[in-house]
Amino acid sequence: MKQVLQTYDISQNQLAVKLEVDRATVYKWFHEKREPTSETIVDITKALKQIQFEAAENFIQLYLGDLLKEDSSLEQ
Numbered sequence: 001m002k003q004v005l006q007t008y009d010i011s012q013n014q015l016a017v018k019l020e021v022d023r024a025t026v027y028k029w030f031h032e033k034r035e036p037t038s039e040t041i042v043d044i045t046k047a048l049k050q051i052q053f054e055a056a057e058n059f060i061q062l063y064l065g066d067l068l069k070e071d072s073s074l075e076q
Contacts, residue, residue, distance in 0.1 A: 010052065
């Protein structure tokens with residue numbers, strides 16, 4: 001999350017407002033003090049999509065990209 005917010009110049013507060021959560025919650029995710037739930041990952045993606053579509057794409061790639069690569073290698 002930190003990398004995406006910094007790359008796309010999105011503030012923690014901006015994301016918190018879109019998610020309708022406390023800024024402290026986003027702060028904890030940003031500083032990896034807490035992991036968002038799977039449902040929250042979907043919400044974060046939707047919020048980022050509203051702010052900047054490319055940021056949402058990058059977030060998903062960074063967050064789940066390796067998981068997808070691991071799955072595809074198991075199928076071969």
